[in-house]
Amino acid sequence: MDYTQIKELLSYTVLTVSGQAITLGNILLIPVILLMGIILTRWFAKILTKRLTSNKTDPNIIHLLQRVFYVIAMAIILITTLDLINVPITAFAFLSGAIAIGFGFGAQNIINNFISGWILMWERPIRIGDFLEVEDAKGVVEEINTRSTRIRRVDGVHLLIPNSKLLENTVVNWTLVDSMVRTSVTVGVAYGSPARKVAALILQAASEQSDVITNPKPIVTFEDFGDNALMFEVTFWLNSSAESGLRVMRSNIRFRLEALFEQNDIIVAYPQRDIHIDGALKITKS
The missing domain is CATH 3.30.70.100 (Alpha-Beta Plaits)
Incomplete structure (x- = not known):
């Protein structure tokens, strides 16, 4: 297969979206763009984390910045991918509306936990390294994710607690202000x-x-x-x-x-019982 045949094959129109032809070459370009975008995102995130750590920045601030950076990076990668394959963003307006309605009815808990996770990372009522008491569990916060918070219990067991539970219920934070x-x-x-x-x-x-x-x-x-x-x-x-x-x-x-x-001859007390016998003891001989 020569160059002309390869070019014709990649130019083959697979589908049309809002009047824009999507070719086979456009489809094959999607995983390449996504892979490169993910690699670059992780590389930049690693550099950002390293610099912030060297400046002794609060781990909770680093964690929040990482999350914000990943969300922005994923949005840029998605928009860039759609632009390179000639897909207008307006084509997904109806689809995004349908997805939003579906999420509203079928994924309320997921959305609730997601929003709660961002509130926890932004307001910081609970931070990485805090010692918490949640219902009958006590442990140290190891990681705050967008859906759940990971706590290492005092016996070494890891717990994944939904973020909404940490906001809606009473949580005892032993180290919120000081230790x-x-x-x-x-x-x-x-x-x-x-x-x-x-x-x-x-x-x-x-x-x-x-x-x-x-x-x-x-x-x-x-x-x-x-x-x-x-x-x-x-x-x-x-x-x-x-x-x-x-x-x-x-x-x-x-x-x-x-x-x-x-x-100092001080005696630690121990339980005692005094028995009082009323009357006289009679001993009978057989």
Whole structure:
């Protein structure tokens, strides 16, 4: 097959759209344009991400710019492809209207999640790296997509939560403004223990922890005269971006309390039961 035959074959009209002839060459040109456009888009996105990362830009801003760049790039590629194959954009006016109506009735959830994803990325009530509590799940946000948000739960399991659910339901964001969280440790000591001294030892155990914030400072309260113990509670603040940090700190304070109580002969209370017997015991001989 010579050049003339190839040219005639590529010039063969496959279909006509709004009076414009679509040839076989135009159709074969579509995947080439799309492939080149995708390669260039990814290359530019990689360069943009690298420069923003080197400037220590917020990862959430980088993520938003990537999404906007991909949407604009895809629109440019689509318009360019239609222009090169001589297809007028007005030819798709009726089709786009039909698709919009179909989406309105059959893809409400998809559209809702899509719009919610853009709201999350634009307003940033939830950011990458935030520690969230959604219903019974707790975890760190790893990625915010246009349809769903990926969260790594505290046990390592990944969750995909629809974006609309994050906007319509109550979500606890532990790190929305800062990573300061408050927690407490409760301990009971035996009756007869010096209450003031016990309170001072509990305050010492909390204050010695380097991660405990000094302003506001830890507070020790004498909670109650329990059934078997004098109940004390120490409340303190610390910087922690996950629940595991709270558990570790509470554990460290309890370890230190155990050592301080032992040094000062303070006894940690344990459940006791007193039995009172009314009347006299009679022993019968057989």
